[in-house]
Amino acid sequence: xxxxxxxxxxxxxxxxxxxxxxxxxxxxxxxxxxxxxxxxxxxxxxxxxxxxxxxxxxxxxxxxxxxxxxxxxxxxxxxxxxxxxxxxxxxxxxxxxxxxxxxxxxxxxxxxxxxxxxxxxxxxxxxxxxxxxxxxxxxxxxxxxxxxxxxxxxxxxxxxxxxxxxxxxxxxxxxxxxxxxxxxxxxxxxxxxxxxxxxxxxxxxxxxxxxxxxxxxxxxxxxxxxxxxxxxxxxxxxxxxxxxxxxxxxxxxxxxxxxxxxxxxxxxxxxxxxxxxxxxxxxxxxxxxxxxxxxxxxxxxxxxxxxxxxxxxxxxxxxxxxxxxxxxxxxxxxxxxxxxxxxxxxxxxxxxxxxxxxxxxxxxxxxxxxxxxxxxxxxxxx
Numbered sequence: 001x002x003x004x005x006x007x008x009x010x011x012x013x014x015x016x017x018x019x020x021x022x023x024x025x026x027x028x029x030x031x032x033x034x035x036x037x038x039x040x041x042x043x044x045x046x047x048x049x050x051x052x053x054x055x056x057x058x059x060x061x062x063x064x065x066x067x068x069x070x071x072x073x074x075x076x077x078x079x080x081x082x083x084x085x086x087x088x089x090x091x092x093x094x095x096x097x098x099x100x101x102x103x104x105x106x107x108x109x110x111x112x113x114x115x116x117x118x119x120x121x122x123x124x125x126x127x128x129x130x131x132x133x134x135x136x137x138x139x140x141x142x143x144x145x146x147x148x149x150x151x152x153x154x155x156x157x158x159x160x161x162x163x164x165x166x167x168x169x170x171x172x173x174x175x176x177x178x179x180x181x182x183x184x185x186x187x188x189x190x191x192x193x194x195x196x197x198x199x200x201x202x203x204x205x206x207x208x209x210x211x212x213x214x215x216x217x218x219x220x221x222x223x224x225x226x227x228x229x230x231x232x233x234x235x236x237x238x239x240x241x242x243x244x245x246x247x248x249x250x251x252x253x254x255x256x257x258x259x260x261x262x263x264x265x266x267x268x269x270x271x272x273x274x275x276x277x278x279x280x281x282x283x284x285x286x287x288x289x290x291x292x293x294x295x296x297x298x299x300x301x302x303x304x305x306x307x308x309x310x311x312x313x314x315x316x317x318x319x320x321x322x323x324x325x326x327x328x329x330x331x332x333x334x335x336x337x338x339x340x341x342x343x344x345x346x347x348x349x350x351x352x353x354x355x356x357x358x359x360x361x362x363x364x365x366x367x368x369x370x371x372x373x374x375x376x377x378x379x380x381x382x
Contacts, residue, residue: 049205049206049289054204054205055078055079055109055340056078056109056111056203056370056371057340057341057342057344057345057370057371058076058111058341058342058345058368058369058370058371059341059342059343059344059345059346059347059348059349059350059368059369059371060074060076060341060346060349060366060367060368060369061346061349061350061352061353061365061366061367062074062353062364062365062366062367063353063357063364063365063366064364065302065356065357065361065362065363065364065365066357066361066362066363067362067363067364069119069120070120070364071115071116071117071119071120071123071196071364072113072114072115072116072120072123072300072302072364072365072366073113073114073116073120073123073124073126073127073196073366074111074112074113074114074127074298074366074368075110075111075112075114075126075127075130075131076109076110076111076341076368077109077110077111077131078109078340079107079108079109080108080109080110080131080134080135081107081108081110081131081134081135081138081139082105082106082107082108082138082142083105083106083107083108083138083202083204084102084104084105084138084141084142085104085105085106085206086102086104087138087141087153087156087157087160088106088153088204088206088207088286089153089206090153105142106204106205106206107204108138108202108203108204109202109203109204110130110131110134110200110201110202110203111200111201111203111296111298111368111370112126112127112130112131112198112199112200112201112298113197113198113199113216113298113299113300113366113368114126114127114196114197114198114199114216115196115197115214115215115216115300115301115302115364115366116194116195116196117194117195117196117263117268118191118193118194118195118270118271119190119191119194121189121190121194122172122189122190122194122195122196122269122270123196123197125168125171125172125189125196126168126196126198126269129168129171129178130164130165130168130198130200133164133167133168134160134161134164134200134202137160137163137164137167138160141156141159141160153286154284154286157209157211157284157286158284161200161211161282161284162281162282162284164211165198165211165213165269165280165281165282166280166281168198168269168280169269169270169280171189172188172189172190172269172270172272173188173189173192173270173272174186174187174188174189188272189270190270192271192272192273193271193273194270194271195263195268195269195270195271195278196214196268196269196270197213197214197215197216197265197268197269197300197301198211198212198213198214198216198268198269198282199211199212199213199214199216199217199218199230199298200212200282201218201229201296201298201370203296203370205289206288206289207286207287207288207289208220208229208286208287208289208296209284209285209286209287210229210230210284210285210286210287211282211283211284212229212230212231212233212282212283212284212285213233213267213268213269213280213281213282213283214232214233214265214267214268214269215232215233215234215264215265215301215304216230216298216299216300216301216304217230217232217298217299217301217304217309218230218296218297218298218299219296219297219309219312219313220287220293220295220296220297221293221294221295221296221297221313221316221317222290222292222293222294223290223292223294224294224313224314224317225313226309226310226312226313227287228309229285229287229296230283230285231283232265232301232304233265233266233267233268233283234257234264234265234266235251235257235258235259235263235264235265235266236251236257237266240266240267241266243266243279244259244266244277247276247277248277249274249276249277259274259277259278260274260277262274263278265278266278266279267279267280267281267282268280289372293372293373294313294316294317294320294372294373295313295316295317295320295345295348295369295370295371295372295373296368296369296370296372297312297313297316297352297367297368297369298367298368298370299312299352299365299366299367299368300363300364300365300366300367301363302356302361302363302364302365302366303352303353303356303361303365303366303367305356305361305363306356306359306360306361307352307355307356307359312352315348315351315352315355316348316351316352316369319344319347319348319351320344320345320347320348320369320371320373322347323343323344323347323348324344327343327344342371344371345369345370345371346369348369349367349368349369352367352369353365353367
């Protein structure tokens with residue numbers, strides 16, 4: 001998931017707030033008069049993207065496909081945590097907006113795809129556990145905001161996600177205790193040759209934060225162009241191969257490049273028999289949301305092996321627009337604004353899954369599409 005962006009957009013904060021006044025994505029709506037007032041307030045420094053709360057809308061499709069068993073898992077957890085805004089903006093920028101840097105929190109929503117190998121146990125464990133551990137790590141950091149240095153915000157996110165993935169990996173491998181029916185147990189979740197990828201997106205009103213470990217992938221459709229937010233961890237990637245060989249491991253060509261001639265990815269959760277060559281440390285991307293963001297696509301390699309980033313984004317945009325053209329811009333909302341499965345995003349996810357099957361994918365296929373556009377605007381564009 002390639003181009004990691006700085007934590008603060010290049011625009012000034014008034015412009016950022018104005019762009020967010022109609023809530024770039026989610027289900028918050030302002031009519032024309034309210035939008036004009038919001039833009040005026042933003043220009044006066046009175047309204048900020050950091051004060052907005054947008055519930056996400058998404059769709060998900062998953063199939064065993066042509067594989068013998070289902071080893072994929074996915075997670076969609078609205079409002080899984082409140083993120084300290086100090087992880088997204090500097091104290092100076094927040095003080096300039098008249099916001100309390102240490103007290104402000106943004107609701108965050110988590111989406112994840114986990115592609116298991118050797119069995120589905122680790123993927124299923126990641127589905128149930130990663131959001132809980134990440135919430136704990138964010139809470140821990142939130143208690144020490146006063147001690148946070150004014151460094152690149154991405155460094156803090158690197159630390160949070162690295163500790164989260166390492167904790168889950170330790171629990172899977174039996175190096176750390178894990179909760180089981182109200183008790184703590186220190187035993188492996190499954191056999192030593194079972195593992196899983198993990199690609200996770202944290203979505204809030206101002207930013208998208210991505211952590212990737214393995215060869216699942218997340219792509220952002222922005223301004224009708226694909227923006228890869230992760231880079232697959234493959235053993236033949238130059239930096240990954242150098243890291244493996246520095247640890248005394250080998251990358252062997254055996255029906256594709258593999259760690260020790262076995263595993264076709266260089267990072268994963270689990271796979272303790274290939275430590276220290278295969279690691280669980282994720283690569284993290286922090287990117288501000290923009291007005292021309294269309295959607296996020298998270299998927300296992302069952303999609304990406306046969307569908308390019310460009311084609312996936314084009315198809316997802318087209319299917320979302322087509323659904324709204326045929327059905328209008330409204331659909332039932334959850335009363336609490338907690339986020340929900342959206343029929344337009346669901347149509348896009350279903351279509352991508354069927355497209356991968358049609359193109360001959362031989363693996364499990366899991367696709368999540370998160371709609372980042374206000375649906376009122378989608379209707380106008382259709």
